[in-house]
Amino acid sequence: MGMTTCMGASLKKLVTLFLVITFIVKSCVFGNFVVExxxxxxxxxxxxxxxxxxxxxxxxxxxxxxxxxxxxxxxxxxxxxxxxxxxxxxxxxxxxxxxxxxxxxxxxxxxxxxxxxxxxxxxxxxxxxxxxxxxxxxxxxxxxxxxxxxxxxxxxxxxxxxxxxxxxxxxxxxxxxxxxxxxxWRESVPHPDQRVEYELWTNSNDECGARCDEQMDFVKNFKGHAQILERGGYTLFTPHYITWYCPQAFILSSQCKSQCINHGRYCAPDPEQDFGAGYEGKDVVFENLRQLCVHRVANESGRSWVWWDYVTDFHFRCSLKNKRYSKECAEDVLKSLDLPVEKIKKCMGDPEADVENEVLRTEQELQVGRGSRGDVSILPTLVINNVQYRGKLERTAVLKAICSGFKENSDPPVCLTSELETNECLERNGGCWQDKESNTTACKDTFRGRVCECPVVNGVQYEGDGYLSCRAIGPGRCEVNNGGCWSETRHGLSFSACSSSQLSGCQCPQGFRGDGHTCEDIDECKAHAACQCDGCSCKNKWGGYECKCKGNLIYIKEQDVCIERSGSKFGWFLTLVILGVVTGAGIAGYIFYKYRLRSYMDSEIMAIMSQYMPLDTNQDNEASTGARPLQHGTAV
CATH class of the missing domain: 3.50.30.30 (Glucose Oxidase; domain 1)
Known part of the structure; x- marks a missing residue:
């Protein structure tokens, strides 16, 4: 009896050992182990x-x-x-x-x-x-x-x-x-483009000690960052689950039957390491399969990040460790997250069938490392851009590793959280260009450290090497530090070498000369460039000049001439006479015009009327002579 018990215990240990090492043997034959x-x-x-x-x-x-x-x-x-x-x-x-x-x-x-x-x-x-x-x-x-x-x-x-x-x-x-x-460590994670692909090899079992606690704590703590990255399209996340297979010689044993589904093809160790108590390994495998299908189905509907919600909710409501797990509990979590239960069941297939499960078969194939990625043989394992993450599975550490996988200068905002921000720009401005007057800097803090890059400030683009110089270009540049051009104010007058009509460059305004960065007043009087008319005197002013004429004459700048400010008395008299003559001629002409027009109109009216009233005219003639008109058939 004692020998039988001993053999039974030995068989249990042997089967468990086989479950653990069979994948390792496969990996040694077909895969590889990579040192990061x-x-x-x-x-x-x-x-x-x-x-x-x-x-x-x-x-x-x-x-x-x-x-x-x-x-x-x-x-x-x-x-x-x-x-x-x-x-x-x-x-x-x-x-x-x-x-x-x-x-x-x-x-x-x-x-x-x-x-x-x-x-x-x-x-x-x-x-x-x-x-x-x-x-x-x-x-x-x-x-x-x-x-x-x-x-x-x-x-x-x-x-x-x-x-x-x-x-x-x-x-x-x-x-x-x-x-x-x-x-x-800057090249330890490849960073080829603006999206990071990462995967977490995990397990639904939470009763396996410190490692299970570590991965569950990580999932809960990293959930917020993961969902922000996924929703923004910054990352492509895929969960994976390790399974083992039962050696052919042990498929019919009670141990393999309790730890495997699909006739020994997909197995997990007993959660409590006790075949006679609590949950069985096949419960773990079945929940692993469900969680894989949750991600598949959610991903098809554009909600891949819901996997994080399901896993954390499942751990809280249906924990194996707290003896709350059941199929019904898991399905209640699915319903609460508005996940299609029937569709997920179809994805999972029949665990009792003696056939390959398409989802789990794919997982076993992916466990074997190919190319630059090593085999996955321990839990938890994080893979970022096809290389395995090393170090503590902790929220900030993992976020830092994921952020290092983005193409430089394309880090999403979550990568510059207070936990990761380097703040290199706070010390000596990172060695970059800075305009202290306008508080403008070319130093930009990124996850990998600072870069010196001429900025865009209030819609104004700066151009330069970012280290020694940056200058504003384009529309609106004159509003920022006067576009880097000369400007000065004297006696209430302001002049600038920056013009909003010019997209770049500086040009001294009229009345000044220089390269646009320094401008000096031109003395137009000394250069004989103004006030060339007879009797003119020239006085130079800042940014211009002033011309004066002798006596009572006034200066007309456009023609560069002097004219009298007021005329003589004779001139005024002559002007009045001329105005009187012109006015009289105008009035006479108007009267003559009115008379001639009236006469013309009267004659025209009479001519028209004479055509329509001839009898009245004849009667008038007869009355004046006393004669009568002849009657038809009557002798004189």
């Missing part, structure tokens, strides 16, 4: 100037998109960094540069070395290999019980370097040389 790198440039001493690769540690916070220049220090004792260093932060920066602590590989976990270095005031850690081999990724301890106390608290970057490079640094330090290096 940053680079180190030795700046001092001159004899060591060179560039080296370094492997980014999978803990702490790498400065993605940035760099760090620091002085290398090798401890006098405690070369491995496995014990806390003595003193109050002995490696805190004592000058203008932070301290980069160099430690040796061996004796304890990599993460513990970084933690002790951080506690001692170091800004970053280099761990030198102790054998000649290719670079490897320093990972945090998986099974250590004491790791939970410090791993999540590490906030400095750590990198792994080759033995030969470490030896050369130690030799220089031994000779009392000042060793200065530049740790550079």
């Amino acid at each position: 790198k940053s680079n180190i440039r030795v700046l001092s001493p001159v004899s060591l100037r060179s560039k080296h690769d370094s492997a980014i540690g999978n803990f702490g916070i790498p400065d993605y998109g940035g760099y760090l220049v620091g002085s290398v220090v090798y401890p006098d004792k405690g070369f491995y960094g496995c014990q806390a260093f003595e003193g109050d932060k002995p490696f805190r920066s004592k000058g203008s540069r932070p301290t980069v602590l160099l430690l040796d590989r061996g004796e304890c976990y990599f993460a513990l070395k970084a933690w002790n270095a951080q506690q001692a005031g170091a800004a970053a850690v280099l761990v030198a290999d102790n054998i000649d081999e290719p670079l490897l990724t320093m990972d945090s301890p998986e099974m250590s019980t004491d790791a939970d106390g410090y791993v999540e608290k590490i906030g400095i970057p750590s990198v792994f370097i080759e033995k030969s490079f470490g030896e050369s640094l130690k030799e220089a330090l031994k000779n009392k040389e000042d060793v200065v290096i530049k740790l550079d």
Whole structure:
């Protein structure tokens, strides 16, 4: 009986072990493991100037998109960094540069070395290999019980370097040389265009310890940033879920049946690591499948960001850890988010069928690394622009890494939040051009640091190199610092060499000469350019001149002549006589005209009337002679 129990327990462990290693075996055959790198440039001493690769540690916070220049220090004792260093932060920066602590590989976990270095005031850690081999990724301890106390608290970057490079640094330090290096993560994430593609390999199970808590906390905390980026079209996010398969020899075992769906094709470890209690591994796989379909269906309707809402709501309402999970609970979350339940069910298919599941089969294929991306074998794993993220899965750190994947100068506003803003423009204006009078600067703060770029201010475009000069161009330029041209006011008069009719350039106004940046008054009188008429006198004024005529004459500028201001008495008399004559002639002409017109009209009227009234005329004639007209047939 005891032997049977022992064999049963051994079988359970064996099956669980197979579930874990079968994917790893597949990866070794078909995939590859990739070490994600940053680079180190030795700046001092001159004899060591060179560039080296370094492997980014999978803990702490790498400065993605940035760099760090620091002085290398090798401890006098405690070369491995496995014990806390003595003193109050002995490696805190004592000058203008932070301290980069160099430690040796061996004796304890990599993460513990970084933690002790951080506690001692170091800004970053280099761990030198102790054998000649290719670079490897320093990972945090998986099974250590004491790791939970410090791993999540590490906030400095750590990198792994080759033995030969470490030896050369130690030799220089031994000779009392000042060793200065530049740790550079700016090219650690590719940034080819204005959209970042990233994916999170996760799990719906929240009962797997510290790693599950870490990824769930990240999803909740990063949700806001993720949805802003997704809604704005800045990113393309895809969730993925790791599954394993059951070895053919164990498909019919109760262990595989409890941990797998579709006849052993897609499996997950038992949440409680206890086959006789709580939920089963196949519950986890089935919920993984549902969450994949949530993203697929939501993406088809243009609401891909709803995945973040579903996952966080599911964790709160249907947690496995809190024994609240059920199919009905999950579907209630779907309904509350207005997600089509039937469509998602169709996407999920039949978990009992002895067939491939199209969604999960695709996931297993994607787990195997291709090209520059390595295999995905641990949870959680974040992949940004096809390279795996290294470091703590924390909101600000991940946002910084994602932002480093945008093409330079195309960062979305969320990348310049207070947590990430570099504020390099606040110190010496970033070394860029600045006009203090108008408070205009060419310094622009971006996620990667400042750029010197001539700005646009109130619709006015500036042009120049951004470092030494910027000048306003285009319409409205004269409103900003007078377009960089000369201007001056004297005696209430203002003149400017900037004209809104000119899109660029400066030209001294009329009355001045110069290059437009400096202008001086022209003395028109001395140059004999004005007041050339007889009897004229010229007086120069700022921006012009004044001409005067002798006596009572007045100056007409357009003709450059002098005329009398008032005439003589004879002239006035003659003028009046002429006016009288002209007026009399006008009146006489008018009377003559009226008389002639009236006579003409009367004669015309009489002529017309005579044609229509002849009898009246005859009767008048007869009356005057006494004769009668002859009657028809009557003798005289």
